[in-house]
Amino acid sequence: MLKYIVNRLLWLPVLLVIISFITFALGVYGPGDPVQQLLGQRSDPETVARIRRELGLDRPLVIQYIDYVRRALRGDLGESITVARGQPVIKLIARGLWVSIQLNAVVIALGVVVGIPLGVLAAVRRNTLLDYLTTAGVVMGISFPTFLTAPILLWLLSYQVRLLPPGGWDGVFSRSVILPALVLGAGPIAVFARQTRANLIEVLDQDYVRTARAKGLPELLVLGRHALRNALIPLITIFGLMLGGLVTGSFITETIFGIPGIGRLGFRAFSARDYPILTALTLLIAVSYTLANLLVDVVYALADPRIRYE
Amino acid sequence: MARLLDVRDLETRFYTQDGIVHAVNGVSFHVDEGETLGIVGESGSGKSVTVLSIMRLIPSPPGKITSGEIIFEGRDLLKIDEEEMREVRGNRMAMIFQDPMTSLNPVLTIEQQITEALELHLGMNHQQARRRAIELLKMVGIPAAEQRIDNYPHQFSGGMRQRVMIAMGLACNPRLLIADEPTTALDVTIQAQIVELVKRLRDEIGMAIIWITHDLSLLAGLADRIIVMYAGQVVESAQTADIYRNPRHPYTIGLLQSIPRLDEKRRERLEPIEGVAPRSH
Numbered sequence: 001m002l003k004y005i006v007n008r009l010l011w012l013p014v015l016l017v018i019i020s021f022i023t024f025a026l027g028v029y030g031p032g033d034p035v036q037q038l039l040g041q042r043s044d045p046e047t048v049a050r051i052r053r054e055l056g057l058d059r060p061l062v063i064q065y066i067d068y069v070r071r072a073l074r075g076d077l078g079e080s081i082t083v084a085r086g087q088p089v090i091k092l093i094a095r096g097l098w099v100s101i102q103l104n105a106v107v108i109a110l111g112v113v114v115g116i117p118l119g120v121l122a123a124v125r126r127n128t129l130l131d132y133l134t135t136a137g138v139v140m141g142i143s144f145p146t147f148l149t150a151p152i153l154l155w156l157l158s159y160q161v162r163l164l165p166p167g168g169w170d171g172v173f174s175r176s177v178i179l180p181a182l183v184l185g186a187g188p189i190a191v192f193a194r195q196t197r198a199n200l201i202e203v204l205d206q207d208y209v210r211t212a213r214a215k216g217l218p219e220l221l222v223l224g225r226h227a228l229r230n231a232l233i234p235l236i237t238i239f240g241l242m243l244g245g246l247v248t249g250s251f252i253t254e255t256i257f258g259i260p261g262i263g264r265l266g267f268r269a270f271s272a273r274d275y276p277i278l279t280a281l282t283l284l285i286a287v288s289y290t291l292a293n294l295l296v297d298v299v300y301a302l303a304d305p306r307i308r309y310e
Numbered sequence: 311m312a313r314l315l316d317v318r319d320l321e322t323r324f325y326t327q328d329g330i331v332h333a334v335n336g337v338s339f340h341v342d343e344g345e346t347l348g349i350v351g352e353s354g355s356g357k358s359v360t361v362l363s364i365m366r367l368i369p370s371p372p373g374k375i376t377s378g379e380i381i382f383e384g385r386d387l388l389k390i391d392e393e394e395m396r397e398v399r400g401n402r403m404a405m406i407f408q409d410p411m412t413s414l415n416p417v418l419t420i421e422q423q424i425t426e427a428l429e430l431h432l433g434m435n436h437q438q439a440r441r442r443a444i445e446l447l448k449m450v451g452i453p454a455a456e457q458r459i460d461n462y463p464h465q466f467s468g469g470m471r472q473r474v475m476i477a478m479g480l481a482c483n484p485r486l487l488i489a490d491e492p493t494t495a496l497d498v499t500i501q502a503q504i505v506e507l508v509k510r511l512r513d514e515i516g517m518a519i520i521w522i523t524h525d526l527s528l529l530a531g532l533a534d535r536i537i538v539m540y541a542g543q544v545v546e547s548a549q550t551a552d553i554y555r556n557p558r559h560p561y562t563i564g565l566l567q568s569i570p571r572l573d574e575k576r577r578e579r580l581e582p583i584e585g586v587a588p589r590s591h
Contacts, residue, residue, distance in 0.1 A: 207412040213367055214407075215400035215427040215478070225426075229417050305462040306416055 001301065004309040008294050015290060016283060020072075023282045024065050027275030028057075034081040034273040055081065068279075078276035083268050089280045092265060097284070100249035100261035102172040106181045108242050111188025116232070118189070119196025123231075124223065126201060134193060141190025150183045150256045167258040180257045184250055191238060199231035206230070233303050236296055244292030248285050311342035313381075314485055314518050315364070320378035322356075322363045325371065333359040335542040336378075341486065346512065346519040348533030348550070350526050350565065352583075356542035357522045361488045364520075365405055366395050383485065401431040404479035408491040410471035414463035420447070421459045424478050431482045446477040450507060469500035473507065480511065487512075488520045493528070505532060527569050530554065538562045 035051050036043065052058045056067070068078065077089040084092055122134040157179060158166040170176045203209065204227055212226040213219075249263025251270075258264075262281065269277035301307045322334040334356045341347045349357050362368050363375050366387060380387040383402060387395065407413045415423060424446060425439035434442065440459070447455035450473040463471055472492055479487055489508065493501040509532060512519055521532060529536055529550060536553045538546040538561065546559040557563045564583040 207407060207409060208415040210367060211407065211413045211475075211478075212415070213399070214365060214405045216396040216398070216431060217400075217426065218396060221426075226415050226418070230415070233417070304417060306464045 001298075001309055005294065005298065008297075012287070012290055015286060017069075019286045020069070020279060020283055021065060023279045024068060024275075025061060027273075027279060028061050028064065030273075032273040034275065037272050038082050038085070077280040080269075080274055080277055082272035082274045083265070083277060089276050092277065093262065093280055093284065096249065096260060096262040096265040097247060099169055099259060100254070100263060101246055103177065103180060103184070103254075103259065103261060104242075104246045104249070106172060106177060107184040107188055108239070108246070110181060110185035111192045111242065112239070114185075115189040115192025116196050116235070118193040120200060120223075120228070122193065122197040123200035123204065131197075134197070138190040138194045141186040142194070144186065146183050146187075146250065146253050147256075149186060150180075150253055153179055153183060154256070167256070169259045169261075176257075180253050180259060183253050183257075188242060192235065195235055195238060196231060199234055200227060203227045203231045229303075233300070236299050236303060240292045240296030240299070241289075243295065244285075244289035246292075247288045311345060313340055314343045314345075314383065315341040315520075316379070316381040317360075317364065318379040318381070320360065320363060320380065321376045322359050322368060322373060323376050324373045333373075333542055334363060337539070337542070337544050339537050339544060339547060341518050341520060343485070344512075344516050344518055345535070346521060346533045348529035348536040349520060349522045349539060350524065350529060350536060351539035352524055355539040357524075357539050358490055359542075360539070361405070361490055361520060361522060365399060365403065365488065367399075367405075397431070400427045400484075401482045402484055403486045403488065404482070404484040405488040405490065406472070406475045406479045406492050409495045410468055410475050410492075411495065413475055414471055416463055419460055419462055420466075420474055424459075424474070424481055427478065427481045442481070443477070446481055447474070449480070449511070450474070450477045452477070468496055469503065472496060472500075472504055476504075476507065476511070480515065480517075483515065484517055486518045486520065488522075490522045491524070492521075494523070494525075501528070508532075526553075526565050538565065 033048075035048050035055070035057065039048060039051070049058070056064065059067075071078065075090065077093075079085075080087050080089055080092060118134050118137075122131045125131055154166055157164045164179050165176045166179075168176050206227075209222060209227055212222045217226075247262060249261040249266065251263045251267045253259070254261045254263035255267050262284075265277065266281050268274070269281070297309070301309060317340065318338050320334055320337045321332075324331040324333055337356070337360055339347070349360070351357050359368065359373075364380055364382075364387070366375075368375065375388060378388070382398065387398065390398075414420075421440060421443055424443040425434075425436065428434045428439040428442055429436070444455045444459055447459060452458050452470060452473055458466075463474070466474065475492070487508075492508075493504050496504065505528065508519065508521075521529065523529060526536075533550045536548060536550050537544050538553075538559065540561050546553070546557070546562045548556075548558075553562065554566065557566055561583070564581075567581040568583060570580055
C-alpha cells in the first residue's frame with residue numbers, strides 16, 4: 001500500500017512538467033497579448049515592445065519556460081501582469097484559495113449531509129410520493145445551470161424578500177455564504193441523492209441483504225449495517241472528484257456574487273490574458289485532482305476489504 | 311413425533327406489470343420435529359417461494375401471501391406481527407441459500423456476520439458471541455477457526471463459504487433449518503461434503519430440515535420424506551424409499567427417469583421430460 005502511494009506520488013512531478021509546459025506554451029502562442037491588454041488598444045508599439053522586453057516576454061519560449069521552472073522550484077510563480085500588476089502570483093492565489101476552499105467545503109458538506117439521506121429515503125420509500133419528489137428535485141438540481149439559478153435566487157431572496165445579502169464575502173460563518181452555497185450545492189446534493197438511491201436500490205436486492213433479514217435483524221440494522229456501507233462505497237469516487245474541485249472555485253458563481261475566490265481570480269486573469277496566474281492555477285488544479293484521485297484509491301482500499309494494491 | 315411445521319393451503323402471488331404470477335397455489339405439507347423433508351422440482355416450480363413464504367421473506371411488493379396458514383411451534387406465522395416474526399427468523403428457524411458467493415456480506419468479517427444473530431437473539435455479549443462463533447466454525451469444519459473468523463468472505467472458497475453460512479444458520483440452535491439448494495452452486499465433491507456435514511449436524515443437534523433441490527438423487531440418503539412440486543403445486547408426497555420404489559405421479563416418474571444410473575447398462579441418451587413447465591399466470 002505504502003509502495004503504491006509512493007509510486008503514484010513519484011509520477012506527480014512528471015505530470016506537472018507536462019501540464020505546465022502545455023499551459024505555458026498556450027499562454028505564449030495563444031490569442032491575446034497581456035501587454036496589449038494592459039496598455040489598451042491604441043498603445044504606442046514602442047512602449048509595448050519596451051514592456052515586453054522588461055517582462056522578458058520577447059525571449060524564446062523554451063528560455064522563458066526554463067526560467068519559469070527555475071523560479072518555480074524556489075517557490076516563485078512569477079508576478080501578475082494585468083490583474084494586479086507586479087503582485088506575486090503565489091500571494092494572489094493563496095488569498096483566493098482560502099476563500100474558495102471554505103465555500104466549497106460548505107458545498108460538499110451540503111451534498112453529503114442533504115444528498116445522501118435524501119437518496120436513502122427515496123430508495124427505502126421507493127415509488128412513493130417522496131421518491132417522485134426527490135427524483136424531480138434531482139433532475140432540476142442537475143440540469144439547472146448556475147448562471148440561471150444564481151440570478152433567480154439573488155432576485156428572490158435578496159432583492160424581493162431582502163432576506164440575504166446579495167454578495168460579498170464575510171467568512172464562512174456569515175449569512176453571505178448561504179446564497180452561493182445554495183447555488184453551488186444544488187448539483188452535489190442532486191448527484192449524491194441520485195447515486196445513493198440507485199446504489200441502495202441495487203444493494204437491497206442483493207443476496208446478502210436477504211441473508212441479513214433471514215437472521216431476524218431489525219430493518220434499521222439491515223439497512224445501516226449491511227446495505228448502506230456497500231451502497232456508499234461507489235460514492236467515494238464522486239466525493240473524491242468534488243474534493244479535487246475544492247481548489248478550483250467557480251468562475252460564474254464567484255463572479256456573480258463578488259466572492260474574492262480562485263474562481264473570480266481565474267475569470268479576471270483569463271479575461272486579461274494574465275498567464276502567469278493562469279499557469280499557476282492550472283498547476284494547482286492538476287495537483288489537487290492528482291492528490292484527490294490518490295486519496296480515492298486509498299479510501300477505497302480501506303472501505304472495501306476486497307481491494308488490495310500490489 | 312411432534313408436529314413442528316404445518317403449512318396449509320399456502321398461496322403466494324406476485325403482482326407484476328405483466329399480470330399476476332401464481333407462484334404457489336394451495337401448497338400443504340408438514341415437517342415433524344427432527345425430520346428431514348426434501349422438496350424437489352424444477353426451476354420455477356415454486357420451491358423457493360414456498361420456503362421464503364414460510365420465512366416471510368417474500369419481497370413485498372410485488373409478492374404477497376394471499377391465503378393459507380403456516381403453523382410453526384403452534385403459532386400461525388401469518389398472524390403474528392413483524393417484530394415477533396423477527397424473533398422466529400434466525401433463531402427458531404434459520405435459512406441457508408443457494409449461492410454462498412453472494413449470500414455473505416463482502417464488507418463485514420465472518421465474525422461480525424455470525425455474532426450479530428447471537429447478540430440479537432441470545433443476548434450474548436461480544437466476547438461470548440465470538441467464542442460461540444469460533445465453536446460453530448470448528449463444528450462446520452473450518453480449519454484454524456480462531457484466525458479465519460477475522461477474515462472476509464472473499465478470502466474463503468465457495469465450499470468454505472457455504473460452511474460459514476451453515477454455521478450462521480445454526481448459531482442459535484434453530485428447530486428448523488431451511489436449506490434452499492445449498493449445493494447447487496458447488497462442484498460435485500464439495501456437494502457431497504456439504505450433504506455429509508448437514509447430516510452429521512442434524513444427528514448431533516436434532517433439528518428438522520427442509521432441503522430444497524432439483525436433484526432427486528441427492529435426497530436419497532438424506533430425506534425422510536419427499537414432496538415433488540410442479541407449477542406451484544405439490545404433485546406427490548411420500549416416504550423417500552417409496553418415491554424411488556413406487557413413484558405415482560407421471561412427473562415424478564419423469565424426474566426419476568432423467569437421472570443417469572450407474573447400475574444400469576449405459577443407454578445412448580438420458581430420457582428428458584418433454585416440454586416446459588407452464589407459466590404460472
